[in-house]
Amino acid sequence: MQGLWLESGSLDFREDLEEPLAVRNETRVKILRAGVCATDLALLRGYMDFCGVPGHEFVGIAIDGPLRGQRVVGEINASCGSCDTCKSGMEGHCPTRTVLGILHRPGAFAEQIRLPTANLHRVPDSLPTDWATFAEPAAAAFEIREQVALSPGSRALVQGDGRLGLLCAQVLALEGLTVEVSGRHPEREEWLPNGIGHLGTEPNGKGRPGYDLVVEASGDPYGIVSALNAVRPRGTVVLKTTTEPSPEANGDLDLAQLVVNEISLVGSRCGPFEPALDALNEERLIVAPMIEAHYPLSEGQRAFDRASQRGVLKILIDVNDDDAN
Numbered sequence: 617m618q619g620l621w622l623e624s625g626s627l628d629f630r631e632d633l634e635e636p637l638a639v640r641n642e643t644r645v646k647i648l649r650a651g652v653c654a655t656d657l658a659l660l661r662g663y664m665d666f667c668g669v670p671g672h673e674f675v676g677i678a679i680d681g682p683l684r685g686q687r688v689v690g691e692i693n694a695s696c697g698s699c700d701t702c703k704s705g706m707e708g709h710c711p712t713r714t715v716l717g718i719l720h721r722p723g724a725f726a727e728q729i730r731l732p733t734a735n736l737h738r739v740p741d742s743l744p745t746d747w748a749t750f751a752e753p754a755a756a757a758f759e760i761r762e763q764v765a766l767s768p769g770s771r772a773l774v775q776g777d778g779r780l781g782l783l784c785a786q787v788l789a790l791e792g793l794t795v796e797v798s799g800r801h802p803e804r805e806e807w808l809p810n811g812i813g814h815l816g817t818e819p820n821g822k823g824r825p826g827y828d829l830v831v832e833a834s835g836d837p838y839g840i841v842s843a844l845n846a847v848r849p850r851g852t853v854v855l856k857t858t859t860e861p862s863p864e865a866n867g868d869l870d871l872a873q874l875v876v877n878e879i880s881l882v883g884s885r886c887g888p889f890e891p892a893l894d895a896l897n898e899e900r901l902i903v904a905p906m907i908e909a910h911y912p913l914s915e916g917q918r919a920f921d922r923a924s925q926r927g928v929l930k931i932l933i934d935v936n937d938d939d940a941n
């Protein structure tokens with residue numbers, strides 16, 4: 617089958633990839649569309665020493681299993697289901713998990729993938745395929761709600777006006793928080809719903825605006841430094857992006873601040889798909905303005921190049937035709 621193969625920092629279109637075989641409790645999925653994510657760009661730079669087919673944000677059609685013939689999206693962590701971590705309900709943290717397109721499981725920049733059937737969610741008929749490719753990052757934004765008690769009316773700052781930041785800001789606004797976003801693209805305020813304000817570029821580490829909640833989604837290694845400066849005493853900082861290690865930024869990190877101000881620091885990764893699909897379908901979560909371009913699978917390298925340009929939000933790769941099921 618066709619797919620994109622990432623190895624030693626290069627991405628190649630190949631037509632000789634093995635189709636996934638049928639496996640019990642797993643479903644094969646014909647990929648319609650897949651989104652290029654910052655994690656994919658990091659993999660290309662060498663993150664995780666990844667070798668194989670990347671891609672984890674997808675919409676496809678189930679080839680077999682109970683959802684056969686239906687449009688689906690999928691949670692990306694495939695866990696063993698039987699270890700203590702899994703049994704305690706933390707399947708996403710299973711020590712032997714594989715992760716679609718990231719860790720020991722071929723990803724969605726290919727004609728077909730395979731995922732545990734339990735990971736799949738049916739896409740509502742009224743939800744366009746393009747929008748549904750945001751289910752995975754939108755679910756990650758909804759994870760904040762699972763981890764932190766959000767009180768309507770409290771003030772939140774989202775650092776970073778990239779895709780994940782804009783999704784997090786929208787989810788917090790849906791929960792009734794007063795939300796401001798900082799970042800390099802104030803023009804994005806135009807289409808942000810629910811009165812979300814854009815502050816432009818925040819000067820790093822100046823002042824103490826006293827936000828109840830700061831979500832760091834800028835991907836900047838100094839993001840945590842400015843987040844700790846922006847949050848109020850006993851406030852919460854949620855870290856949403858995995859930044860590459862930066863000894864300089866870590867040197868500027870004053871952990872005593874955390875103690876003195878009794879700040880809660882929360883790491884936050886993948887989240888629940890159902891509220892994400894509902895919000896996308898009901899247009900409570902706006903994603904259409906983030907889609908910059910589509911590329912065919914055979915032009916994967918160009919798609920990645922475009923996705924890594926500054927200011928580009930979302931690049932989608934068209935794999936199979938929607939109507940060819």
Ligand SMILES: [Zn+2]
Pocket residue numbers: 653654655672673753
């Ligand atoms: Zn992603």
Ligand SMILES: [Zn+2]
Pocket residue numbers: 695696697698699700701702710711712
């Ligand atoms: Zn497990």
